[in-house]
Amino acid sequence: MDTLRFITCGSVDDGKSTLIGRLLYESKLIFEDQLEALKADSKKFGTQGEHLDFALLVDGLQAEREQGITIDVAYRFFATPRRRFIVADTPGHEQYTRNMATGASTAEAAVLLIDARKGVLTQTKRHSRIVSMLGICHVALAVNKMDLVGWSQLVFDEIELAYRRFAEDLSFDTITAMPLSALEGHNIVEPGHADMPWYQGPALIQWLETIPTVDRDRARPFTMPVQWVNRPNLDFRGFSGRIASGSTRPGDSVRISPSGVATRIKEIVVLSGPNTEASAGHSVTLVLEDEVDASRGDVIADATHPVESADQFEADLFWMSEHALLPGRRYAALIQTKSASVVITHIKHHIDINTGAHLAAKTLALNEIATVNVSFDRLVPFAPYLENKRLGAFIVIDKLTNETVGAGIIHFALRRSVNVHWQALEVTKAARAEMKHQRARCLWFTGFSGSGKSTIANLLEKRLHMEDKHTYILDGDNVRHGLNRDLGFTEADRVENIRRVAEVARLLVDAGLIVVVAFISPYRAERQFARNLFEPGEFIEVFVDTPLEECERRDVKGLYAKARRGELKNFTGIDSAYEPPESAEIHLRTTGLAPETCVDEIVQVLRFEESIRSRT
Amino acid sequence: MDNAIFSELESESIEIIREVAATAAKPVMLYSIGKDSSVMLRLAQKAFYPGPIPFPLMHIDTGWKFREMISFRDRTAKQIGFQLVTYTNPRGAAEDIGPITHGSAYHTDVMKTEALKQALDLHGFDVAFGGARRDEEKSRAKERIFSFRAPGHRWEPKAQRPELWNLYNTRINAGETIRVFPLSNWTEADIWQYIRQENIPIVPLYFAAKRPVVKRFGQWILVDDNRLPLESGETPEIRMVRFRTLGCYPLTAAIESTAMTLDEIVAETLGATTSERQGRIIDHDGAGSMERKKQEGYF
Numbered sequence: 001m002d003t004l005r006f007i008t009c010g011s012v013d014d015g016k017s018t019l020i021g022r023l024l025y026e027s028k029l030i031f032e033d034q035l036e037a038l039k040a041d042s043k044k045f046g047t048q049g050e051h052l053d054f055a056l057l058v059d060g061l062q063a064e065r066e067q068g069i070t071i072d073v074a075y076r077f078f079a080t081p082r083r084r085f086i087v088a089d090t091p092g093h094e095q096y097t098r099n100m101a102t103g104a105s106t107a108e109a110a111v112l113l114i115d116a117r118k119g120v121l122t123q124t125k126r127h128s129r130i131v132s133m134l135g136i137c138h139v140a141l142a143v144n145k146m147d148l149v150g151w152s153q154l155v156f157d158e159i160e161l162a163y164r165r166f167a168e169d170l171s172f173d174t175i176t177a178m179p180l181s182a183l184e185g186h187n188i189v190e191p192g193h194a195d196m197p198w199y200q201g202p203a204l205i206q207w208l209e210t211i212p213t214v215d216r217d218r219a220r221p222f223t224m225p226v227q228w229v230n231r232p233n234l235d236f237r238g239f240s241g242r243i244a245s246g247s248t249r250p251g252d253s254v255r256i257s258p259s260g261v262a263t264r265i266k267e268i269v270v271l272s273g274p275n276t277e278a279s280a281g282h283s284v285t286l287v288l289e290d291e292v293d294a295s296r297g298d299v300i301a302d303a304t305h306p307v308e309s310a311d312q313f314e315a316d317l318f319w320m321s322e323h324a325l326l327p328g329r330r331y332a333a334l335i336q337t338k339s340a341s342v343v344i345t346h347i348k349h350h351i352d353i354n355t356g357a358h359l360a361a362k363t364l365a366l367n368e369i370a371t372v373n374v375s376f377d378r379l380v381p382f383a384p385y386l387e388n389k390r391l392g393a394f395i396v397i398d399k400l401t402n403e404t405v406g407a408g409i410i411h412f413a414l415r416r417s418v419n420v421h422w423q424a425l426e427v428t429k430a431a432r433a434e435m436k437h438q439r440a441r442c443l444w445f446t447g448f449s450g451s452g453k454s455t456i457a458n459l460l461e462k463r464l465h466m467e468d469k470h471t472y473i474l475d476g477d478n479v480r481h482g483l484n485r486d487l488g489f490t491e492a493d494r495v496e497n498i499r500r501v502a503e504v505a506r507l508l509v510d511a512g513l514i515v516v517v518a519f520i521s522p523y524r525a526e527r528q529f530a531r532n533l534f535e536p537g538e539f540i541e542v543f544v545d546t547p548l549e550e551c552e553r554r555d556v557k558g559l560y561a562k563a564r565r566g567e568l569k570n571f572t573g574i575d576s577a578y579e580p581p582e583s584a585e586i587h588l589r590t591t592g593l594a595p596e597t598c599v600d601e602i603v604q605v606l607r608f609e610e611s612i613r614s615r616t
Numbered sequence: 617m618d619n620a621i622f623s624e625l626e627s628e629s630i631e632i633i634r635e636v637a638a639t640a641a642k643p644v645m646l647y648s649i650g651k652d653s654s655v656m657l658r659l660a661q662k663a664f665y666p667g668p669i670p671f672p673l674m675h676i677d678t679g680w681k682f683r684e685m686i687s688f689r690d691r692t693a694k695q696i697g698f699q700l701v702t703y704t705n706p707r708g709a710a711e712d713i714g715p716i717t718h719g720s721a722y723h724t725d726v727m728k729t730e731a732l733k734q735a736l737d738l739h740g741f742d743v744a745f746g747g748a749r750r751d752e753e754k755s756r757a758k759e760r761i762f763s764f765r766a767p768g769h770r771w772e773p774k775a776q777r778p779e780l781w782n783l784y785n786t787r788i789n790a791g792e793t794i795r796v797f798p799l800s801n802w803t804e805a806d807i808w809q810y811i812r813q814e815n816i817p818i819v820p821l822y823f824a825a826k827r828p829v830v831k832r833f834g835q836w837i838l839v840d841d842n843r844l845p846l847e848s849g850e851t852p853e854i855r856m857v858r859f860r861t862l863g864c865y866p867l868t869a870a871i872e873s874t875a876m877t878l879d880e881i882v883a884e885t886l887g888a889t890t891s892e893r894q895g896r897i898i899d900h901d902g903a904g905s906m907e908r909k910k911q912e913g914y915f
Contacts, residue, residue: 232667283630
C-alpha cells in the first residue's frame with residue numbers, strides 16, 4: 001500500500017478544514033473521546049449552529065479556534081483499504097501563504113477548494129501558482145458548498161470553465177473538477193448524490209485513491225547528496241545520505257560532484273547487514289572503493305550521468321518575508337545539504353498572480369513570485385527542479401534574523417562561470433559585518449593599570465568567539481611592543497598612543513569586526529576623539545572601575561611599587577591624572593565582582609541593543 | 617502494512633536525525649523510556665551505524681516514573697552503550713513536589729517543563745530531539761519538524777518558520793534552541809508495527825498482565841508502590857491491564873486489555889475506538905492545554 005501526500009488549499013472560508021474533518025470522520029478515524037471533545041467544542045466555538053463543526057478537529061491552535069480561521073498548516077493521517085494518506089490542511093488567508101507553501105512543498109496532489117457562491121478568487125489563483133511552481137501535477141478542483149447554490153450544474157460548469165481558462169499556462173498534468181458539500185458529506189466518500197444527478201464523476205476519496213503516484217525519482221539516474229560523513233574510527237569511512245533519485249548496487253561506478261572524482265560503490269551499510277540494493281528515498285551509508293575526498297553538500301552520482309555543478313542560476317523564487325527581497329544583498333541559502341551564501345543579482349520579472357503577466361520589479365514583497373538570477377558563492381551540484389526536486393530546490397535565509405525568507409526552484413544554470421562578469425556589489429562596512437553575522441563595534445575599556453581590563457577583555461573575547469562572533473583585541477601592552485614602540489608615557493605620547501589605536505580600531509570596525517580596546521586611556525578628550533571616529537552606537541565605552549587602592553594592592557606587574565619608588569615616571573594614578581568617564585555606556589564596579597560577571601553584563605548590553613535593532 | 621512504508625518513514629526520520637548531528641553545536645535526544653522513545657533510539661542507532669550515537673540521551677526524571685521504567689532505562693543504556701544524562705529539578709525534589717500532594721498541573725509544570733528547561737540550560741544543549749507525533753494531539757499536528765524556541769524556551773505557534781521540502785533551516789541566534797521531532801509523520805499504529813517488525817525492546821508495562829489497580833475518575837490507576845496513598849474505602853483489585861502510553865504515575869491510566877504479545881497489541885491498536893492520549897490526565901486540563909504547556913516549554 002502506498003502513501004499519498006496531498007494538501008487542501010484555496011481561499012479563506014472555502015471549507016478546507018471542514019472537508020478534512022469530514023474525511024477523518026467518514027473514514028472512521030475520529031476516536032470516541034475526540035468526538036466527545038468535538039461536540040463540546042462545537043457548542044463553545046462552533047460556527048455551524050446545531051451541526052458538528054468539523055473544522056475544530058483540525059484547527060488545533062487556540063487562536064485559530066477563537067477566530068475561526070486556519071493560521072498554520074496541520075498534518076493529519078488517515079487510510080482507506082487502498083491507500084494511506086498524509087494530508088496537509090493549509091491556511092487560506094493571504095497573510096499565511098508561506099504556511100500553505102510549507103504544506104505544498106512535500107505534497108504530490110492538491111485539493112483546491114472553491115466556494116460555489118464565490119467562484120475563482122485571487123487567493124485561489126495564488127495558491128494554484130504556488131502549487132504549480134512546486135511541481136504538483138494533479139489537482140482536484142473541489143467546488144464546495146454546492147448546497148448553498150441549490151446544487152446548480154450551471155454554477156458548477158461556469159466555475160470549471162473559468163478555472164480551466166486561468167490554468168492554461170500552469171503546468172498541471174490533470175485537473176479534475178467535482179461538486180461537493182463538505183458540510184453535508186455529499187460526494188466525499190460516495191460518488192454523486194440524488195441532489196446532483198447531473199454529476200457522473202468520482203467522489204473525492206475515489207480520486208485520492210486512484211491518482212497515479214508515478215515514482216519518477218526511482219526511474220532516474222542515481223544521485224545522493226552527502227549529508228554526513230560517518231567516520232567513527234580509522235577503519236571505517238562511510239558517506240551517509242538519503243538517495244535523491246535512482247538506485248545503486250555494490251560495484252556501480254559513481255562520480256562525485258563538484259570534484260569530478262570517480263570511484264565505485266564498495267558496500268551499502270545498514271544496521272541489519274550489508275544491502276544489495278538501495279533506491280530513491282532510502283537513507284543509507286555508502287562505503288566507496290577508493291579513499292576519495294567527499295564532504296557534506298557534495299553529490300555522489302551514477303558515473304555515466306554525473307551531476308552538474310554551477311554557481312549562477314535562473315530560478316523561480318517565492319518570497320515569504322515582510323521585509324522585501326533586496327537584490328544585491330547577501331543571504332544564506334541551503335540547497336540539498338549544502339549551505340552557501342547567495343545574492344539575487346537580478347529580478348527578471350515579477351509574476352502577476354491574477355493574470356500571469358510578467359512585470360518589471362526592483363524588489364519582491366511578501367507572497368510574491370518572481371523569476372530571478374541567483375548567484376551562489378560556491379559551486380553547487382544541482383539539477384533542474386522539474387527533473388529532480390531534491391537537487392533543484394533551495395531556501396533563502398536572512399543572515400541576521402535567521403528567518404527562512406524565500407523558497408526557490410532552479411530552472412537552469414546560467415553558463416557564465418567561464419566568462420564571469422560579477423555584479424558590481426557595494427562592499428560596505430554593513431555588508432562585511434553582515435557576512436560575519438554581527439554588527440561591527442568598538443568596545444573601549446578604560447581604567448587604572450591593574451583594574452582588570454585585559455582579564456575581562458580576554459574573557460569577553462572568548463565568550464564572543466564561542467558565539468561565532470569575529471573579534472579582535474587591541475591591548476595596551478601589546479600595541480606598545482609594535483606599532484607604538486616609539487612612544488613613551490609623556491602626555492603628548494599618550495595622546496598619540498590613543499590616536500593611533502583609535503584609528504586602528506576604526507579600520508578594524510570598518511572591516512566588520514567587534515574590536516575590544518583595552519587601554520588605560522586616562523584622558524576624556526582622547527576618548528572623545530576616539531568616539532568621534534565612529535558612527536553613533538558603534539562605540540561603547542566600558543569603564544572598568546576598580547579603586548586605585550585595590551589596583552595598587554593587587555599590583556600584578558609590580559608597577560605601582562616601582563612608581564612609588566620613583567622608578568617609573570608619569571604613572572597614572574600616582575603622578576599622572578586619570579579622568580574617569582562621566583557617562584560610559586557600561587560602568588563595571590568591579591569590587592566584589594568576578595570577571596565572568598562583568599563579562600555577563602557586557603554581553604547583556606550587546607544582546608539588548610541587538611534585539612532593539614532587530615525590531616526596528 | 618508493508619515494509620515500503622517503514623522504509624519511507626524510517627528514512628525520513630534518519631535523515632532528520634542526521635541533519636541535526638551535522639548542523640547542531642550540542643544536540644541531545646530526550647529519552648522518555650516510552651515506546652516512541654524506543655523507536656527513536658533505534659532510528660538513531662541506524663542513522664549512525666556502524667558508529668555510535670554521537671550525542672547523549674537525556675531523561676528528565678520526575679521522581680514519579682514507574683519502577684519498571686527506571687530499571688528498563690538503565691538496562692537499555694548499558695546494552696546499547698549510549699551516553700545517558702538524567703536530571704531532576706532540585707527544587708522539586710527538595711520540596712517533595714508530587715502529583716498527589718500538589719496536583720497534576722503543578723507537578724508537570726515543575727518536574728517536567730521547568731526541569732527540562734533547567735537541564736537544557738545547564739548543559740547548553742542547543743537542539744533537543746523529542747518523540748512527539750503529529751497524530752497525538754491537535755496542537756502537535758500544527759508543529760514543524762524543526763520547531764524553534766525563543767530565548768526562555770517559548771514556542772510561538774503564530775510565528776513558526778516556513779519549512780519547505782526536506783530543507784531544514786537550523787540556524788539560530790544566541791539563546792534560541794530547536795526542538796526536533798523525527799517521528800512527526802508516524803502514527804500510533806506505525807509505531808507498534810515497527811516495534812513488532814524490528815523486535816524493539818519496550819517496557820513490560822505495555823503488555824497486559826495482572827496488576828493491582830484502583831479506579832479513579834473512571835480510569836484505572838496502577839498501584840505501583842506505596843507512593844500512591846489509597847483513599848478511604850479504596851482497595852486495590854487485580855485486573856488484566858496494560859498501558860497504551862507511559863508518562864508519570866499516577867498521571868497515566870492503564871486500560872483493561874488481554875493483549876500480551878506485540879501481535880495482539882497491534883490488533884488492539886488498529887481496532888481502538890479511543891485515542892491514546894485519553895489515558896493522559898494532563899491533556900484533559902482544558903481545550904488548548906497542550907498548546908499552552910508547549911508555549912511554556914513543555915515538549
